[in-house]
Structure formats: structure tokens, C-alpha cells
Amino acid sequence: MPSEVALLESRAMRDEHQGRVEVLDKVKALVTLPDGIHLRTEDVARYFEIHRDAVHSVVKRHRDELKANGLITLKGSELQRFHMAVLATWDESYPQAGAQLRLYTRRTVLNIAMLLRDSDIARCVRTYLLDAEEEGGRRQGYASLDRRVTKVEANLDTVGHALQELGPVINGISVRLDRLDRRLDATNQVVGAMSNRLCDLSDDMRRMERRMDSRMDDVAHQLRELQRGQRRKRR
Structure with a gap:
């Protein structure tokens, strides 16, 4: 099983787990914006129980990787339309539209969980990912072994007959x-x-x-x- 350090250091390994967004809610409830898709920087910081500057730091170091997993920055007319369509219907008070708004998806949040070193929540997410992978590997290994044993048993008669002919x-x-x-x-x-x-x-x-x-x-x-x-x- 890969270690947590390997997950922190290897983008290829993180990419292998990038679709496992369901683990986020199993560790802690993830609160999104009213569209059910996006989160703001402060929402991500609240989930990981860290300061928003720590989120900005991760984004700065891994911007390309996070963009590949859903990170976007809205400006101008796109930002105005998003505010009108999403935030304006939100009961919770929200800051007025600024020059830009950075938005994250669940995939982005999971990506950050595999990069954050100083968050207990992020560590729990990584542990859950690795434990689930190990358990899945065991189940797959048992299933594969069962199939192989069944196949051998089914072919014993054929093998015996072949040996007699040989x-x-x-x-x-x-x-x-x-x-x-x-x-x-x-x-x-x-x-x-x-x-x-x-x-x-x-x-x-x-x-x-x-x-x-x-x-x-x-x-x-x-x-x-x-x-x-x-x-x-x-x-």
C-alpha cells in the first residue's frame, strides 16, 4: 500500500485517487454553494479547519494540477452572471462581487486534501483513501484467488486426461x-x-x-x- 508521504509527493498517485470524492463527506460534511457544485476559498478553509491563506498557498504551488481538477477563477461578466444565478438566491449573507472569485469543485477539494500537510481533516481524508484502497485490493485479491481456484478445479479432469494422453x-x-x-x-x-x-x-x-x-x-x-x-x- 502506498504511504501518505508518497501521496503527498506524487501527482501520478494523486491522479489515481482523484475520482474518490465520496470520501470527503465520509470524513466531514462538505458544504457547497447553492448550485451544489462549487465552493469558495473560505468554504474550503472551513472544511479543512485552516486559515484561507493556507488554501491560497496550496493553490499558488499547485495551480496547474488544481485547474485540471476543477479550479476556476471568475471575472467580469462571468462573475456577475454567477452572482446573479447562484449567490443571489442564497439565504446566507455573502460578500458583494469583487474583481474575481475563485471557485473549487469536490475534485479540487479532494486534490487539496492530498496536498495539505498541516490539516487533521486532510490527514483523515488521506488515511481513508489509503485504507479503502488496501481493503479494495484485498477484496480484489480474494476474488481473483477464488476465480483461479474455481478454474483449476473445473479443469482438473481435463488436465488428468491430457496427462494420460501425454x-x-x-x-x-x-x-x-x-x-x-x-x-x-x-x-x-x-x-x-x-x-x-x-x-x-x-x-x-x-x-x-x-x-x-x-x-x-x-x-x-x-x-x-x-x-x-x-x-x-x-x-
């Missing part, structure tokens, strides 16, 4: 291997005899070389004696 084939292969072993032994004996013969030939060649060297020395000596005799005759 018996004569295996025996035939064993006989052929024995024959090959005998032929290999015979070949090894021939190769050994040839090796010994080559060694003998090598000894014979060395003896012939020594005899040739001795003979050449004798011929050279006779030539030198003949040359000396011819020089004495000229004198």
Missing part, C-alpha cells in the same frame, strides 16, 4: 533421449581417440623436424668442408 509421448521422448545419449557417448569416444591420434601426430612431427634440422646441419657442414677443400686446391 504419457506415451513422454515415454517415446525418453527412449529417443536415451538413444541420443548413447550416440553422444560414442561420438565422444571417437573424438577422444582422434584427439589422442592428433597428439601422436604432433609428437611425430616434432621428431621429424628435429631429424630434418640435424640433417640440414650435416649438409651445411659438408658444404663448408667442400668449400675449404676447393680453396686449398686453388692455392
Whole structure:
């Protein structure tokens, strides 16, 4: 099972859990705006029981990742339309429209829960995610094992029949291997005899070389004696 630190450090691991938004309400009730979709920065801060500056800090460090998971910033006419359509129908008092409004979805909030280090609520969310993953992995593993055992049991008869049919084939292969072993032994004996013969030939060649060297020395000596005799005759 991945650790909480791995979840904090790895975006790829966070992406694997990004669809598990149901864990937010299991840890603590998440209060959205009247549209049932969006939250403001102060709503996110209230959920995690932290200061809104801490939320801004997470957004600043991971803006692209959070945008990919629903973070938007409304300005101008879009902001006015949102106020008219959503906030104006809200019984709770709300600040008047400013220059911009940052909105979060449940996916964004879950993303922040996997990034916040100094929030007990965020830690609970991460723990719930990891525990649920481990439990799901165990269930999946048990189910997979059950399927494999069932499959093996269902095929036992087929395996037994196949082994019976393979018996004569295996025996035939064993006989052929024995024959090959005998032929290999015979070949090894021939190769050994040839090796010994080559060694003998090598000894014979060395003896012939020594005899040739001795003979050449004798011929050279006779030539030198003949040359000396011819020089004495000229004198």
C-alpha cells in the first residue's frame, strides 16, 4: 500500500485517487454553494479547519494540477452572471462581487486534501483513501484467488486426461533421449581417440623436424668442408 508521504509527493498517485470524492463527506460534511457544485476559498478553509491563506498557498504551488481538477477563477461578466444565478438566491449573507472569485469543485477539494500537510481533516481524508484502497485490493485479491481456484478445479479432469494422453509421448521422448545419449557417448569416444591420434601426430612431427634440422646441419657442414677443400686446391 502506498504511504501518505508518497501521496503527498506524487501527482501520478494523486491522479489515481482523484475520482474518490465520496470520501470527503465520509470524513466531514462538505458544504457547497447553492448550485451544489462549487465552493469558495473560505468554504474550503472551513472544511479543512485552516486559515484561507493556507488554501491560497496550496493553490499558488499547485495551480496547474488544481485547474485540471476543477479550479476556476471568475471575472467580469462571468462573475456577475454567477452572482446573479447562484449567490443571489442564497439565504446566507455573502460578500458583494469583487474583481474575481475563485471557485473549487469536490475534485479540487479532494486534490487539496492530498496536498495539505498541516490539516487533521486532510490527514483523515488521506488515511481513508489509503485504507479503502488496501481493503479494495484485498477484496480484489480474494476474488481473483477464488476465480483461479474455481478454474483449476473445473479443469482438473481435463488436465488428468491430457496427462494420460501425454504419457506415451513422454515415454517415446525418453527412449529417443536415451538413444541420443548413447550416440553422444560414442561420438565422444571417437573424438577422444582422434584427439589422442592428433597428439601422436604432433609428437611425430616434432621428431621429424628435429631429424630434418640435424640433417640440414650435416649438409651445411659438408658444404663448408667442400668449400675449404676447393680453396686449398686453388692455392
